[in-house]
Amino acid sequence: MALAKPRVLVVEDEPAQAEVLAYNLEAEGFDVDRALTGDEALMLVEESPPDLILLDWMLPGVSGIEICRRLKLRSETRAVPVIMISARAEEVDRVRGLETGADDYVVKPYSLVELMARVKGQLRRSRPATVGERLEWADIVLDSETHRVTREGAVLKLGPTEFRLLATFMERPGRVWGRDQLLDRVWGRDIYVDTRTVDVHVGRLRKALCAKGGEDPLRTVRGVGYALG
CATH class of the missing domain: 3.40.50.2300 (Response regulator)
Known part of the structure; x- marks a missing residue:
């Protein structure tokens, strides 16, 4: 997707x-x-x-x-x-x-x-x-045109939802996203998804980002949501 x-x-x-x-x-x-x-x-x-x-x-x-x-x-x-x-x-x-x-x-x-x-x-x-730009943060590179993500040069395997999540985080590093905000940005307003689904996919994204070593770049803000960095 x-x-x-x-x-x-x-x-x-x-x-x-x-x-x-x-x-x-x-x-x-x-x-x-x-x-x-x-x-x-x-x-x-x-x-x-x-x-x-x-x-x-x-x-x-x-x-x-x-x-x-x-x-x-x-x-x-x-x-x-x-x-x-x-x-x-x-x-x-x-x-x-x-x-x-x-x-x-x-x-x-x-x-x-x-x-x-x-x-x-x-x-x-x-x-x-969303307009095909290449995003970089620390050692992570996301190419939205080729749908390819690398960390320290190694290609990461991300599902479509995890890819959209990462793109959202990388567009605004440091910003804390609430679960409802992520649902709106990543899943869209016309699709009903339980907020707990956000936690599941953030967990999958974390696993993919750390699959080849390295620190977890995602930050959990208790009671609020998630942020990159």
Whole structure:
């Protein structure tokens, strides 16, 4: 099974524009959620933070700039890339959007080709494994394109779930992942899996990583979850 598709939240109050964005993102291989209002967007992010947010500035209710401010203040969502989309083209507006925390700022009307390139560029930094990048941490190398993992040059045998788990850990070394967060990232939201299954697969990953010697690189945080390093 391949790595889970990056999930993009489109926050746009014009249904036709939201449909165009969703269609093009899905054609590029992304999973897409949509929100027509700021309140709906905040609710969706609270339920399950996406991998990237395309955020319109002008929204009914809570504005895009306020949503961005709130998300960047919270540790749980601070790292989620936000690309702000706005008809406001003045330099002062761009600066305000970026200073609020937006990772990129795109002015309407925009080129869909360029926007998709910007989305991929942000995901290359936040979820590199999903766009075919090679990840390295200490003596572990994960090549997401060839689906190959080595430790000190020796090839490791990992099942598909263990591979996705390791990719998740290597994308954010040091971050502590809760079991529910790992279920969402590795198994997906549409599949019901008991949280104890996470422990089983982390155990298998540990065994594979240490099969040829070396210290266990995974850390258990009691009552919370797991981390790499």
